[in-house]
Amino acid sequence: MEITEVKVFPVNEDRLKAYVTITLDNxxxxxxxxxxxxxxxxxxxxxxxxxxxxxxxxxxxxxxxETREMIENKIFESYEVELKKMGQTLAQMTIAKREGGDYExxxxxx
Numbered sequence: 001m002e003i004t005e006v007k008v009f010p011v012n013e014d015r016l017k018a019y020v021t022i023t024l025d026n027x028x029x030x031x032x033x034x035x036x037x038x039x040x041x042x043x044x045x046x047x048x049x050x051x052x053x054x055x056x057x058x059x060x061x062x063x064x065x066e067t068r069e070m071i072e073n074k075i076f077e078s079y080e081v082e083l084k085k086m087g088q089t090l091a092q093m094t095i096a097k098r099e100g101g102d103y104e105x106x107x108x109x110x
Contacts, residue, residue: 001025003071006078008035010086017042018082020075030060035079044072 005023020033032047048056062068 001067003074006074008075008078008082010079010082018079020044020078022071022075033075035075042076044075 002025003022004026005021007021009019009021011018015037016034017037018035020035021029021031022033023029030047034045036043036045046058046061048058050056062071
């Protein structure tokens with residue numbers, strides 16, 4: 001299996017950093033993956049649905065760690081490219097947090 005396309009849609013929220021859509025083998029699309037800033041740094045959340053009991057259940061997810069790591073690596077690579085287009089980096093997004101959940105950018109754009 002190959003991830004043939006990754007589309008990243010950055011957002012400016014406290015924990016949610018981006019929505020992601022991936023295409024597998026040019027023939028299968030998975031939408032609504034999320035890049036989340038958790039307590040231990042950034043992670044990729046799989047698409048999920050809220051159940052009646054209030055818990056979230058993944059709609060689609062990898063069955064092993066190797067596949068999860070491959071998906072995460074591709075997504076984080078594409079996220080870094082999007083941030084660079086906006087004049088930021090992953091390190092700045094996780095370190096330069098200020099009050100109110102917004103992220104500041106240094107004067108030189110880095």
